[in-house]
Amino acid sequence: MRTAYRVETVRAAEAELMAKLPDGALMRRAAAGLAAACAGMLGGAYGARVVLLVGSGDNGGDALYAGARLARRGAGVSAVLLGSRAHEAGLAALRGAGGRVADDPVGAVERADLVVDGITGIGGRGGLRPDAAEVVRAARGSGAVLVAVDLPSGVDADTGEVAGEAVRADATVTFGAYKPGLLIDPAREHAGALRLVDIGLALPPVPDVEALQHEDVARLLPVPVGESDKYRRGVVGVVAGSARYPGAAVLAVSGALRGGAGAVRYVGPAGDAVLARHPETLVHAGPPAKAGRVQAWVIGPGLGDTPGADDVLESDVPVLVDADGLRNLDPSAVRSRPAPTVLTPHAGEAAALLGTAREDVESRRLEAVRELAGRYGATVLLKGSTTLVASADGPVRVNPTGTPWLATAGSGDVLSGLAGSLLAAGLAPRDAASAGAYLHGLAARRASRGAPVAAYDVAEALPAAWRDVRG
Template structure:
């Protein structure tokens, strides 16, 4: 599992480690890792004679850049430092000049011919966008043909929240030290980080056991996903009920059931008016055309996809929430949902809004949710007392109440932004709930598998449909349980 920590936590661990090491040793570790990564990015045999520009602020990131630049200069690179802070790290600047590097008189000439640019303008403690004097330099760096490498974090983004207030420098790669920071994993800042590379500087044993962010990996899913035993039958494996679809949106029911059938539960009960369409596509489904309470016993409910805006939708949601089993509420089921309808439940509730639905639940503009996704998912989970899966460019999952680590989903593709994909996700997550996974794990595993299936279906970058994503879930499941890539 990949973990991320807030700046305050990282700095406390750094201070603890520095107290145990010779003066300057920690920065030298970071600089050595940074220089090695730069050599790799430049390519074998291309360091000698390469033109490297350092954008140097007054913080420790500027010092890291200077010391890394000194190492590159000793390997034959032509290194120029553009000093953008009120002061530069004295030891780093001296090391650069001793190795043959120089301080540039002006930034634009060196940037125009650069092969690689190191962004050490601001550190992890920076707040707000770039200062006005740094903006034209950052634009020139981004407009050049150089590979732009961020030192620990792209300058101008918020390390703790992933928010971007003002102008920031978009990197091709970010070399981060000691611990991932939340802003590297959460949009919109994640989009500025480029490819992530991690340099271990020895902080691991000094970081707390509970991180601020978590990102599951294949091994985590292999351990979490349900596996039937020798004595399992369809009822022991769990039955998931799906209340979805309408005469106007029968496809939502078909897709939600498709996801549910591939999620590990033993059976799927469908409740709603789209029974004929569901049976035509999935004859193994148990179909009921009446009310949810008369459909038979289930271990979890999924309610909302494609219900439409009529009064029947609210009735169905209320009836399902009145049960004593886990409930996933999505799409039309979220419309007008009140916190009191959820907070009083004895069983877990999982809400799966996209940014627009989250904004409506919070009473804010959609843009506010998209700009501050981490704050929004925590606020929703706290207000409703429910686990929340916030869909979008970065899918986040927060446990009920809003405390504890937020999980960020590392899989997916931009091709997943297609009609019906959310219905598949809801069915999949609901099936995992019925199979016995806690809401946080069910949501996290579903998002991971859903994103992995979309990658498989897109075959490296082609458009996909929700039906194709559902069809690829079996292969995604095999990938993670067999240890495949």
């Protein structure tokens, strides 16, 4: 599991550790890790031209001490001082090692091999100020490798929000713990490759945000055993499709068939289309309550204007509500259910549920997903460039897989079928949602390999994604 902690928690752990260590020891640890990472990216420090962008806080201090180390190894290091003051001991260390303060900041970054962004870290507020923004733009245009210290300056560490201009780094070297913003867009896009330097912090067991890795998903996935039969493996019911959108039913069933349930019941008017593609589906044209027993329902993809989720929400099994099922969804109807509910909105659907604008959800997705989970008393999977899964309590899960090629019509239908199938197979709601998103993103990467994919390609790549995860 990759874990991330909010600034408040990181600062408390730092304070506890600092009290036990000599003055400046923690910063020297951080700087040593940073210098080693920079030297690695340069393929050796000797003869390299390194420019440090230095803000007025300890983030600048890290950059200055790391610069001193690189200078001692033969790099030409200069510092661009962007704050009202600079970390005094760090600046003295740099000067003592032969580094200097740049008198022409833009010229210096234009000639640099590597630029170190030490403008702001976890103490930063808002976007870059104009003087910093100008030098950062020159650095971006120079072809130098841009390495952010702890965080790309200008992004919000706790939320991933980017209000104004921010550094776009090739890599970020972060200290002690990942911060949520490093894993969540839009900030994640600014961070580049992530590297964590252990500085010995003792962090609480429960993080604020976490991201599943292969081994976590492998442990969650259902695997049939000798005495399994199709009913014991779980039956998932899919209520989807309409005369206008029969394809959504086919796609949701395609995901459900590859999600680990032993059987898929399809309920709705698109039975012929579903059977043509998936003859193994149990098809029913009447109301869901008459379709036979299921262990979980998926409702919503391609329903169009046909009545919403009420019938299914009254059932006593887990329900996943997607797409058209989310329209006008009543929080009290969801809250009062005896079984768990999973909602899978994209940003537009989440915005409609919250009564806000789509852009607002996209820029503050962590807050939006938490708010929806609280309001509905449900597990919420918010889709998009960073897919998040939140339940009423516990860490928010960030999905680390996926590709922007997934932004294609119908891929969400595959996901809802898949996650619903995992629910029917017995996974807890946040596990079904997050393992589903993980496999879905992995399948999309496999199917795409840098080229456009259709939603059905993603469904077909799901078995290969399972095999990847299970090793």
